[in-house]
Amino acid sequence: MRIDEFESQFIRSTREPFKFHSPEISTVAVVSDSPQSGAAQVLAASTSLLSDTPVLGKASSKVSWQLIHGELYDSVRALLNIIEDVKPDVIFVERHLKTKIEDRVIGLSNYIDALTQSCITPLVILPECEDSNMANVVRPAKEILVDSKQLVGNHNLINWALRFVVPDTKLFLSHIEDDRDFAHYINVISRIPELDTDLAEKAIRGTLLKIPEDFIDRVRSGVEKLSSDISVKGIIRLGHSIADHLDIIQKHKIDLLVVPGASQERRMLSETTYGLAMECREIPILVV
Amino acid sequence: MVVLLALEEKIHAKKSIITGSFAIVCIFLADALHLLPIGPLVNVFNEKLSIPVYITGIEWEVIAVIVGSSLFVDITSRSGLFTWMAIKLTKASKGSPLMLLICYSLLTVLFSAFLNNVTAMIIVGSLSAVSLSKLGKSQLLLGFLLIEGFLTNVGGLLTLISSVPNIIIGQTAGITFLEFFIKSSPYVVVASIATVALGAKLYSITGHSDEDEKSEAAILIEGFDECDGISSWRFFYFSAFMFALLIALFATASSLPYLNELGLGYIALSFGILMLWAYRSEVNTFYSGLDWDLIFFFMSLFVVINVMEHAQVLALIGTGIEQIIELGARLGTAGLLLCSAAASAVTDNIPLSAVLSKILAAKGTASDSSLWWSVIFGANLGGNLTPIGSASTVVAVTLLHKHKLGVTFMEFVRRALPFAVMQLVLATAYVLLAL
Numbered sequence: 001m002r003i004d005e006f007e008s009q010f011i012r013s014t015r016e017p018f019k020f021h022s023p024e025i026s027t028v029a030v031v032s033d034s035p036q037s038g039a040a041q042v043l044a045a046s047t048s049l050l051s052d053t054p055v056l057g058k059a060s061s062k063v064s065w066q067l068i069h070g071e072l073y074d075s076v077r078a079l080l081n082i083i084e085d086v087k088p089d090v091i092f093v094e095r096h097l098k099t100k101i102e103d104r105v106i107g108l109s110n111y112i113d114a115l116t117q118s119c120i121t122p123l124v125i126l127p128e129c130e131d132s133n134m135a136n137v138v139r140p141a142k143e144i145l146v147d148s149k150q151l152v153g154n155h156n157l158i159n160w161a162l163r164f165v166v167p168d169t170k171l172f173l174s175h176i177e178d179d180r181d182f183a184h185y186i187n188v189i190s191r192i193p194e195l196d197t198d199l200a201e202k203a204i205r206g207t208l209l210k211i212p213e214d215f216i217d218r219v220r221s222g223v224e225k226l227s228s229d230i231s232v233k234g235i236i237r238l239g240h241s242i243a244d245h246l247d248i249i250q251k252h253k254i255d256l257l258v259v260p261g262a263s264q265e266r267r268m269l270s271e272t273t274y275g276l277a278m279e280c281r282e283i284p285i286l287v288v
Numbered sequence: 289m290v291v292l293l294a295l296e297e298k299i300h301a302k303k304s305i306i307t308g309s310f311a312i313v314c315i316f317l318a319d320a321l322h323l324l325p326i327g328p329l330v331n332v333f334n335e336k337l338s339i340p341v342y343i344t345g346i347e348w349e350v351i352a353v354i355v356g357s358s359l360f361v362d363i364t365s366r367s368g369l370f371t372w373m374a375i376k377l378t379k380a381s382k383g384s385p386l387m388l389l390i391c392y393s394l395l396t397v398l399f400s401a402f403l404n405n406v407t408a409m410i411i412v413g414s415l416s417a418v419s420l421s422k423l424g425k426s427q428l429l430l431g432f433l434l435i436e437g438f439l440t441n442v443g444g445l446l447t448l449i450s451s452v453p454n455i456i457i458g459q460t461a462g463i464t465f466l467e468f469f470i471k472s473s474p475y476v477v478v479a480s481i482a483t484v485a486l487g488a489k490l491y492s493i494t495g496h497s498d499e500d501e502k503s504e505a506a507i508l509i510e511g512f513d514e515c516d517g518i519s520s521w522r523f524f525y526f527s528a529f530m531f532a533l534l535i536a537l538f539a540t541a542s543s544l545p546y547l548n549e550l551g552l553g554y555i556a557l558s559f560g561i562l563m564l565w566a567y568r569s570e571v572n573t574f575y576s577g578l579d580w581d582l583i584f585f586f587m588s589l590f591v592v593i594n595v596m597e598h599a600q601v602l603a604l605i606g607t608g609i610e611q612i613i614e615l616g617a618r619l620g621t622a623g624l625l626l627c628s629a630a631a632s633a634v635t636d637n638i639p640l641s642a643v644l645s646k647i648l649a650a651k652g653t654a655s656d657s658s659l660w661w662s663v664i665f666g667a668n669l670g671g672n673l674t675p676i677g678s679a680s681t682v683v684a685v686t687l688l689h690k691h692k693l694g695v696t697f698m699e700f701v702r703r704a705l706p707f708a709v710m711q712l713v714l715a716t717a718y719v720l721l722a723l
Contacts, residue, residue, distance in 0.1 A: 003687060007414040009371050013516035014422055017507055 012207075016215050018222040019155045022057025023122075023163050025050070029088035031068045031079065031111075033098045038131040039069035045134035046092040049124070049141065049256070049284060055165050056226045070098070076114045083119060091115065092124045095281065108277055116262050116269055122160055122288045123261065128281040138284055140166045141256035147174045147245050148260045149272065152215040160288045161258040167229040172252060173219060174235040175212035176244045182208070205238070212236050242275040254283060261287040289592065294635040297676065303636070304584035311588035314595040315342055323598045345594025346587050350455050352553025355583060357449065359560030360534065361403050362577050363567065367527035368517030370399070370407075374415050375514035383423055383505025386488060386495045389432060392416055393484045396436045397476065400443025401450045402535055405680035409440050413687045422508050430693045431491025437684030438483055438707045441671045444680075445664065446476045449538055449552065452586075453641035453667040460645035462655040464542035465552070471661070475718045479711050486710060523566055534559045586638070593642050606647040613659065621658050622716045628666025629712055633673035641667045658723045665715040672708040675700040 030046050032039035043065060052063045066086050073079040083091065096103075097111035107113065108125070115123055127137045146161045148154055151173060161171060182205070190197040216234035223232050235248060249257065257280055259273045269277070269287070277285055289310040296303060318324045319341075328336040329344065364370070377395055381387035392412050399408030416432045444451035448458045448468040458468055487493065496502040518524045537555050541547045547555065564571050596602050612627060613620040631640050644663045653659055671678025675685045675697055681704075688694055695703065 003410050003414055003683070003690065006371070006411050007418060009517050010375075010415050010418040013371065013375060013513050014418065015511045015513050017511045019507075 015218060016153045018158070018215070018219045020056070020162070020222055020226060021155070021159050022054050023089070023156075023160055025063055025089045025163065026061045027064045027066060027086060027088045029066045029068055029083060029086050029091045031083075031091060031093040031097065031115075032131070033070040033094060034131050035071055036067070036069045039067055041131045042092075042094060042126065042134050043067045045138040046124070046126070048135070049092075049138050050090070050164060051140075051166070054163050055167060055169075055229065056162050056223070076110055079111055080114060080118060083115070083121070088121055090122045090124065091119075092126060094126050095128045108274075116287060120261070122286060125277060125285045125287065127283055137282070139255060141169060141284075142166065143170050143172070143252050143254045144256045144258060145172045145174060145245070145248060145252070145254045146258040147176070147241075147272070147276070149175065149177070149241065149270075150260065151175045151212050154260065157258060157260055157288050158219055160286060161256075162223070162230070164256055164258075164286065165230050169230050170252070171223070171230060171232045172235055172248065172254070173212075173216045173232060174245065174248060175209075175216075176235075176237060176239045176241045177208050178241060179238040180240070182238055209236050209238075241272045242279060245272075245276055246279055249280060249283065256284050256286060258286045258288065290635050290639060293639070294676065297682075302581045302585075304581045304588060307585050307588040307592060311342065311591040311595075314592050318595045318598060321599075324595065325598075342591045346590040347456070347459065349459055349551050349553040350452070350590075351583065351586055352551075353449060353455055353556045354452070354586065355578065356553065356556025356558070356560040357404065358578055359574055360530075360556065360563055361407055362574055363560075363563040364527045364531055365407075365411075366567070367524045368515075368519070369524060369527045369531065370403075370411055371415075371517040372514045372524070374411055375512045378415065378419050378512055379509055379514070381509065382502070383509040384495045384502070385420075385423070385425055385428055385493050388416075388419065389435065389488060389493050390484060392432065392436060393439050393480060396439040397443035397446065397480050400440045400680070401446035401476075402531075405440035405444045405451060405678065406683055408443065409437060409680040409683040409687075412436050413684060417687065417691055419509070419512070422511070423505055426691070428491065428493055429691055430688065430695075431487060431493055433684050433687050433693075434703055435483060435487035435491070435707075437681045438487075438672045438704065438711070439480060440680035440684075441668050441678055442476055442479045442483060442711065444668050444678075445472045447472075447538070449556075451668055452638050454664060455552075456638070456641050457645045457660055457664050457667075460649050461653070461657075461660045463660065465538045466540070466542070469539065471723060472664075474722065475665075475715060478718075479714050482710055482714065483707055486707060490706065526566070527563075530559060530563060589639055589642060593639070593646060596643075597646060602643060602646050602650070605643060606650060609644070609647055610651075618720055621662050621719055624659060625662035625666040625716055625719060626712065628663050629670030629673070629708075632667045632670025633677045633708075637667040637671055637678065658719050661719050661723045665719060669708065669711050669715055672704055672711065673701065674704070 028050065030043045032042045034042065047065060050063070066088065068079070068082055073082055093112060093115060095108065097109045099109045112125065126134065129137050141164050144161050144164060146158060148157055158173070165171060186197065186201050189195050189200045213234060213236050216232065216236070220232040223230050248254070257276065259276060260270065261273070262268050273287065277287070289306060292299065292306045293303060296306065319326060324341050326341050328338050331337055374395055377391040378388065381391045392415070396408050396412045399411060413433055413436055416436065417429060420426050420429050420432065444454070446469065448454050448463065448465045454468065496505060534555070537547065538552060541552060541555060564574060567574065609624070612623040615623050628640065628644065641663060648659055648663070671681060675681055685695070685700065
């Protein structure tokens with residue numbers, strides 16, 4: 001019986017439609033470890049990244065910016081309590097909050113770890129620089145890179161990225177399949193005599209890359225219907241997720257990196273997201 | 289042999305092995321008892337040919353239709369034509385469960401009529417599972433698959449080539465493709481509508497309850513790409529043209545010069561071979577894709593029946609059938625239909641139709657007699673009573689198991705009974721009043 005053959009054919013013919021929904025942003029919290037004067041510079045720089053009126057969709061209300069400077073909290077619990085009171089729709093946070101310079105080589109700081117694990121609010125991790133220089137580093141995002149291995153159907157991630165676009169933004173949607181994982185599975189298949197290894201390799205590679213390609217096509221046509229100012233480009237390949245993304249960021253002079261946050265089940269960032277957040281210190285990273 | 293065929297699933301033996309084993313024993317006993325006329329055959333050129341006795345008993349026209357049609361359908365399905373039609377209809381439903389049921393029912397009947405009921409069930413059943421899952425309506429899958437399963441056997445009544453019993457009885461009775469279609473189509477239309485209406489009521493399949501649900505479903509259904517399975521548009525159009533031409537030739541073969549002598553088997557085989565040109569370097573894939581179990585089953589079954597005919601076993605069964613027929617024109621016709629249905633529900637309808645057609649032919653039954661139609665309707669519709677009654681209901685049950693909706697034998701019978709009774713009542717009334 002060819003039940004499976006036809007079922008596969010029908011599953012293959014289904015396309016995940018892109019559902020545009022601009023996220024509602026009424027309150028933004030900017031978290032800094034500097035005293036009020038220095039933190040104000042961080043706040044000013046942050047406002048250039050997120051405009052009050054989105055390019056796509058309509059703003060329901062004016063954005064209220066709340067500054068949480070370093071004198072307002074002295075522990076992770078205290079910061080979380082403030083965040084709970086402010087109830088922001090998105091949090092801008094300085095990298096390495098209250099961490100000594102010599103300790104900044106490891107991790108993102110306890111504060112950011114706690115924020116990514118304990119609240120589901122999207123987080124913008126600001127680049128590593130002096131407060132006074134923040135305005136030069138954080139600028140309206142003309143080149144945005146959205147990276148996710150689970151890009152297909154992740155409407156929320158793309159919608160958040162679209163909230164940060166400005167006219168003439170190039171939105172890069174990337175899907176990098178891990179080539180080492182792929183090689184491992186093909187190696188397993190090569191040990192199963194009933195399966196044709198060459199055929200399996202060709203079919204799996206083609207299908208793995210075609211699914212995100214189709215989805216990106218849908219996003220592209222959906223975004224183009226909303227605005228002709230925004231262009232969507234897909235980057236789909238087999239490779240190493242962290243190294244390849246760092247290359248893409250450099251090559252396309254990316255201004256904002258958008259990555260998925262902690263999953264509801266695991267309450268922690270994925271290996272790729274954490275790795276990118278660690279390595280990519282020169283540009284803001286939006287963790288959704 | 290009939291009992292073992294009914295227990296095919298239980299004893300884990302394929303049909304061809306069962307009938308093949310009986311054919312070996314039958315031939316040997318028939319030779320030992322001098323029941324078969326073994327010796328050279330004389331052809332039209334008065335030449336003596338030495339053909340084995342087990343070859344001459346086979347109805348090669350039936351085999352040719354099955355092999356040719358299977359090849360044609362298998363190759364044509366590679367063009368993406370059938371999935372294109374199926375997805376187009378899915379989109380036309382806009383995602384409404386009731387409209388989806390109506391569209392899939394129409395598709396099931398048409399595919400059963402012009403392809404075969406197993407292929408129809410596989411295509412429409414698979415699509416039902418995928419589209420209902422996409423719509424978040426998987427709870428309706430049981431109802432959809434059962435209704436589609438019951439409709440394959442109704443659709444199998446539409447044309448002479450829709451099911452093997454039709455081919456066997458049609459060949460024996462001398463019913464043409466067009467005559468068959470004209471006589472059976474009114475019943476197929478009425479029974480299909482009644483089956484869908486009953487199914488929608490029993491399984492609470494309705495349209496959308498609100499506008500939000502309607503627009504959400506429409507977006508999800510629009511996500512299907514009917515062109516995904518089409519690798520070459522040229523081959524797609526060629527396949528569509530050949531498919532239409534094949535149906536046209538089947539319909540008119542009896543009135544076309546030369547083709548009326550060469551028969552449907554020649555047409556089916558020719559189209560199968562012509563389509564193979566599209567994949568000329570990989571024909572082995574299609575040869576190995578043929579259902580050899582089914583082909584050897586038919587061949588050995590014809591051998592067994594041939595021996596039974598010479599051993600006067602069919603004549604003996606015929607006296608039993610005669611008692612039913614002698615109940616009177618109306619009661620006899622209805623009795624034969626219901627007995628055929630009952631027998632077809634528990635065993636394969638192919639040996640049943642092969643035996644009954646031989647018996648009716650031996651009695652000199654006229655080709656316009658309603659008795660032929662009693663056997664055709666009974667043999668096809670009886671398959672809806674049990675999960676083993678027909679190949680397409682077996683596929684429906686397999687799909688149910690695949691989607692963790694497995695029903696037991698008795699549960700299937702309980703669910704099938706209202707549909708089978710309704711279809712048989714309609715069929716009996718139709719045969720008595722209209723044929």
